[in-house]
Amino acid sequence: MSKPTLLLIDDEERILRSLRMLFMTNYTVRMTTDPQEALRILREEKVHVIISDQRMPVMQGSALLALARETSPATMRILLTGYSDLEASIASVNEGEVFRYLMKPWSADEVRQVVAEATAIAQASYAVQSHAPAVTEDKKPRVLIMDDDEAVSKTVCEILGDRCEVIWANTAQHAMEELARQDISVVVSDLMLGDTNVGYILKTIKQLNPQTQCIVVTNFNDTSRLIDLINQAQISRYLPKPLNKSSLARNLDSMLARFHALRSQPVLANRQAVAQISDPKEKLQSGNFMGMLGRLRARIGV
């Protein structure tokens, strides 16, 4: 069996040489400092994983990964950056849809593990991509809104009309009950519900229902928290408040479509596999939530 292919892009050649050495034993390593060349390789070769720097003179990494998504959808995308600015991390979610957002300097073991995981997922993606059976939906998709502000829920109702069932939860407890009871297609959530930081709920959802798509709507601007949400919750979109209705509508549509696509090909849900929760407090909260889910589901017989 041939080795999987790893594509590296960075404007610093020394980074490329260094990473190549880390992976050359188990991977076919392709590397370049030129984003155009990277896109050419993606078109012409079967690339399992692409690792890109963010800050490059010609093109930002998030933009390159957005193009990579179109050129080679099965390729898993990883951003490796020494610069954690908010703009870049938002772009990497919304445009690049990255699998992981990694920081320089990196741990060799961690990068190796992430790449191995991504490679396995990419291989599975390549295997199923060609034959996608159409699935007819039997019931209305459900959209859960987690926000103090009912206006968000109303806006979503206006956008979706009677295509979906929209549920509004304004407490963490209520949200968790809804998530336990029902198969939710899309979650639209702020990061805070009342005084509760709901990051742990978003991080737990993906572990339970990998197909559920999360759209975070918030006016928080905390880059390191966002990076955590990328890696540990695989949020699909990060939209700043105040909300732009047309952008929300566009993103709701594409997330509902993605949910359907994943229903027909559950293997692809792995593309949004999450990293372990790193914060000890959130880990505990997530554990409690899972326990509660188990009990609730047993009681209502889901």
Added chain:
Amino acid sequence: MRFNDNKNFARDIHSLVNPIAAIAPDKPVSEVAELFLNPDYAKVLSLPVVENGIPIGVISRYRFMDLYLKQYARELHGKRPIRNYINHRPLLVELDQPLAEAALHIAEHMSFPLTEDFIIIRHGKYLGLGFVMDLLKAMESQMRANTNELNQAYSQLKSSQMALVQSEKMASLGQMVAGIAHEINTPLGYVQNNVAVGQELFIHIQNLIAGYESLVDNLLDEQADEAEISAQMEQIAAMRLDFNAEEMLGDMQGLMVDSLYGIGQISELVMNLKNFSRMDAAATEAINLNDCIESALNIGRNVLKDKVEIIKELTELPKLTCTPSQLNQVFLNLFTNAAQAMETMGRLHICSWYDEQAVHVSVSDNGKGIPQENLVRIFDPFFTTKPIGEGTGLGLAISHQIIQQHGGEIRVESRLGVGTDFHISLPFAAGNVAQSAQPSIH
């Protein structure tokens, strides 16, 4: 009788009250005169004359002197009531009057030479006597207190101004730090990875060498088992297939070179930061201003590199005595402002030259320019056109101040859509900083 001890600072009229017994208007003149001889009244200039609790006047020691200088005065006036001799318009001060107001009132109505004390009343009724000197002392101590307060307020203002200046310095440094973090993280990334890779390689090589060594041992041992030797050889062959030591070592050599380069880069960045901030921030030094420009360019490299092409025309300059860390800050501020003014890749033209009096630096960009209405306010503190949170509006104000402290001048010219020019001139021998650099005479 005891008087108030006014050595302690009096804060109000209350503390000035001397409860001296009032004189009835019908008291004979001679008896009143006796009172003035009482040693307890030695300090008293005048005595109050009160009728039904209401002060109707004062009789002063001075008036007695006047009166008694005349012949037979004691005999003529001694038995008459004092009422006929008093000043009917005494100085009256209400007890609750503020000290300063009372002082003003007294100063306006006081007669010279000072011959009378003032009367303190409450709701029109006599309360006691007040001494003008006490009032003056109280006023003086109050003024001293005020001065202290003013001094305190002034030093508070001064320190909050310094805090603001510091926070601007931090804000502009904050932007730099984010950029520098990236610059350091990149070499740190590959250096760390190279070391990790090298460590693994080391283990491989160790295993390989151990394999070779035991094979050699066996080959030299005449009693060695042939089968064991061939098994060992197979094992080594497998290891060699699995791991191309020569190639790996060659690559590793390259990574070592890279790592050293990376460490060099990190050291250089740290050095730049150190040069830039100069722990002895206020120290003056005779330096070449081009070094400040280079230092600011190094620190700002990350912000500047994708935004502007830098064209330098730096003339070799004579040394100038200045505060380098402050001038670094001025240049960095001008450079980053210029980069921020660029909508697309722009040009930043930096020139330095000198004449007999001064060193000149011009910083010109081809950015969007500054509208006239903003240009006049550009050096005002807190004036900013940057979004909230991005600029404190102090950068240029501080730059202006720094240049002024150096006895220099900073001017700006701008044309919309064409660009902005800043011109700085720093005189060789002006301002407080340059004085220490005056050549000594031999």
